[in-house]
Amino acid sequence: MDYNILKTNITSLQKFNFFIIESLLQKSFLQIDKITEEKSNNGMGTLYFHKDAKKYLLHSKYNPVAEAERIVQSINFNKDSLIIVFGLGLGYHLFELKDKISEDTRVFIIEHNMDVLKYTLTHVDLSPLFDTSQFFLIFGDEKQMGEIIVNLLSFNFYNMSQNIQTITLPNYHVYADKNQWVMKQIAQRLRNTVYAMGNSLDDMFVGFRNNYLNIEAFMKSNGIDEIKDVYKDFPAIIVASGPSLDKNIHHLKDAYGKAVIISCDASLRACEKLGIKPDAVASIERDEPTYTYYYKDRKIDKDIVLVGPGVLWPKIFEEYMGKTIIIPKTYEGNEEWWYSFFKNLSYINQGQSSATVAFAVAKAAGCNPIILIGQDLAFTDGKIHSDQAHTEYEGENNDSRADDIYLEDYQGNLLRSNRVYRLFRDWYEYQITMHPDLEVIDATEGGAYIHGSVIMTLEEAIEKYCTKPLERRLVTYLADMVVTDEDKLKTYEAIIQSIDEEIKKLKNIKKKSIHHYKRLLEIEKKLLKQCNSEQLERIVLKMQAGDKIIQDILYEKKAIGVFYHQIIVQTIIYVKKIGNMLTLENVRSNHQLQMNLMYIIEKSTDFIVKEYEKARLFIEEKKHLKQF
Numbered sequence: 001m002d003y004n005i006l007k008t009n010i011t012s013l014q015k016f017n018f019f020i021i022e023s024l025l026q027k028s029f030l031q032i033d034k035i036t037e038e039k040s041n042n043g044m045g046t047l048y049f050h051k052d053a054k055k056y057l058l059h060s061k062y063n064p065v066a067e068a069e070r071i072v073q074s075i076n077f078n079k080d081s082l083i084i085v086f087g088l089g090l091g092y093h094l095f096e097l098k099d100k101i102s103e104d105t106r107v108f109i110i111e112h113n114m115d116v117l118k119y120t121l122t123h124v125d126l127s128p129l130f131d132t133s134q135f136f137l138i139f140g141d142e143k144q145m146g147e148i149i150v151n152l153l154s155f156n157f158y159n160m161s162q163n164i165q166t167i168t169l170p171n172y173h174v175y176a177d178k179n180q181w182v183m184k185q186i187a188q189r190l191r192n193t194v195y196a197m198g199n200s201l202d203d204m205f206v207g208f209r210n211n212y213l214n215i216e217a218f219m220k221s222n223g224i225d226e227i228k229d230v231y232k233d234f235p236a237i238i239v240a241s242g243p244s245l246d247k248n249i250h251h252l253k254d255a256y257g258k259a260v261i262i263s264c265d266a267s268l269r270a271c272e273k274l275g276i277k278p279d280a281v282a283s284i285e286r287d288e289p290t291y292t293y294y295y296k297d298r299k300i301d302k303d304i305v306l307v308g309p310g311v312l313w314p315k316i317f318e319e320y321m322g323k324t325i326i327i328p329k330t331y332e333g334n335e336e337w338w339y340s341f342f343k344n345l346s347y348i349n350q351g352q353s354s355a356t357v358a359f360a361v362a363k364a365a366g367c368n369p370i371i372l373i374g375q376d377l378a379f380t381d382g383k384i385h386s387d388q389a390h391t392e393y394e395g396e397n398n399d400s401r402a403d404d405i406y407l408e409d410y411q412g413n414l415l416r417s418n419r420v421y422r423l424f425r426d427w428y429e430y431q432i433t434m435h436p437d438l439e440v441i442d443a444t445e446g447g448a449y450i451h452g453s454v455i456m457t458l459e460e461a462i463e464k465y466c467t468k469p470l471e472r473r474l475v476t477y478l479a480d481m482v483v484t485d486e487d488k489l490k491t492y493e494a495i496i497q498s499i500d501e502e503i504k505k506l507k508n509i510k511k512k513s514i515h516h517y518k519r520l521l522e523i524e525k526k527l528l529k530q531c532n533s534e535q536l537e538r539i540v541l542k543m544q545a546g547d548k549i550i551q552d553i554l555y556e557k558k559a560i561g562v563f564y565h566q567i568i569v570q571t572i573i574y575v576k577k578i579g580n581m582l583t584l585e586n587v588r589s590n591h592q593l594q595m596n597l598m599y600i601i602e603k604s605t606d607f608i609v610k611e612y613e614k615a616r617l618f619i620e621e622k623k624h625l626k627q628f
Contacts, residue, residue, distance in 0.1 A: 224361065
């Protein structure tokens with residue numbers, strides 16, 4: 001072992017791989033058992049790693065450099081890519097990659113063998129790799145790797161989701177199953193990131209409108225921080241509305257008063273039929289049918305707290321008589337901008353369904369374990385909802401919303417599902433990965449398997465965990481909010497001033513997009529002809545002015561950037577897919593994508609400005625009424 005080499009590697013890893021340092025330093029580098037070195041006749045050392053009582057070559061016996069050159073031959077270096085490398089080895093192949101990859105390419109190094117990891121970090125100076133922001137190290141068991149992958153993919157790697165390439169050290173076929181698991185995790189996280197950006201402009205406008213129409217609800221809402229850890233280590237039961245709820249909801253009576261019960265809006269009626277008053281009801285959908293299905297003409301007990309985002313249909317907040325906890329859906333874009341005016345509210349990751357909202361609230365309150373029921377995430381018996389939760393407003397209770405997605409149940413059978421349910425399942429698995437001390441009990445007794453959860457019947461879970469009474473209901477922890485007219489006027493004025501600033505920025509974006517679109521029209525005339533490499537380089541330099549516009553939008557810290565996010569992200573993904581080869585065909589494709597993007601930015605900006613103007617008018621009227 002060379003301590004100086006280890007110190008150098010750790011110092012380099014701290015720059016861009018900082019999230020692995022703590023777990024790396026917990027390892028004993030003095031004990032490296034399953035690495036064998038043998039000397040050949042010419043004095044050259046050959047390393048072997050051990051697995052299942054067998055030993056395997058870690059690198060070529062004869063020429064590891066030539067082997068490294070062969071390993072990377074399959075990589076297309078003409079594209080910005082996410083390269084997944086299975087095996088750290090002694091780094092020969094990684095240095096070969098470093099010399100060939102593009103500036104925007106990123107490399108994930110997967111190492112399952114801890115002795116290989118420790119040997120290499122103590123014998124090979126890898127600082128030229130890790131001093132850059134291009135190489136990332138992923139190691140450990142499934143739990144640890146899952147946590148590292150989650151951290152890594154919180155950065156903007158989604159733009160290379162269509163450009164994933166892989167290479168594997170020759171003998172790392174022995175980790176084939178583990179390698180497949182890693183690829184699945186990476187693909188899943190990238191997919192979910194892109195899906196999360198997939199809202200249409202119209203859909204974003206609905207959320208934007210509902211936020212400002214609910215301005216009074218924001219002012220008087222309680223915040224999630226008020227219930228932080230108030231139920232530490234008490235169980236919570238999340239009552240979702242999946243088909244399996246019919247099997248076991250009758251057992252819920254045995255847990256009443258001994259667990260925090262949070263019902264989804266769709267399953268509140270099922271609780272009421274049993275005479276159970278949940279501590280809270282969770283909602284998330286922003287459209288009118290949610291109000292019609294679950295809230296219209298209802299007298300919901302005032303002791304039940306309504307939890308969810310502020311984008312709910314306005315009549316829900318207008319008519320709800322109990323207390324509310326409003327939670328931002330995200331902590332960026334127009335949500336971050338809007339919530340900045342309401343200091344009583346703060347963000348937690350609430351997922352994408354009413355059940356995940358309920359789970360997030362239970363976790364914030366310190367509940368452990370969290371018990372899920374009715375959380376099928378699949379069309380069990382061809383149904384959408386439990387018969388007790390389904391309403392006549394929703395039409396047929398069937399699997400017409402299913403698509404070509406199938407998820408495993410806990411016995412390995414495939415169940416018909418869809419992309420949205422898979423997204424919900426992935427969110428739960430993310431929570432389980434990131435919070436290893438939190439025990440999640442899946443007592444649905446059917447449906448898709450949530451990896452990392454403990455499977456129990458509801459009866460078993462209640463008997464084991466619901467053993468002592470709660471001292472207080474959730475609502476009693478929430479303060480009585482008092483909002484004066486002066487408070488309201490200050491908020492109105494601050495929002496109006498900020499809207500004016502946002503409109504000014506939007507008009508500037510439109511002006512720049514129009515100017516660049518005209519530039520692209522001029523370039524189009526040149527691209528209709530054959531161009532040599534020098535002419536293509538000059539054209540690309542002119543086109544790069546569009547990159548500046550895109551970057552200005554993407555890094556805009558206030559509201560406006562999110563409105564353009566979907567089309568920009570999709571465009572970047574396609575540009576990355578085209579590759580970096582300077583050919584007439586590639587430049588034409590890139591040019592067409594830029595023209596489409598600039599046109600959409602220009603036209604979209606008109607609609608966005610109109611929405612801000614409507615918001616301004618609405619809040620001006622509110623202000624006027626308070627003044628007179």
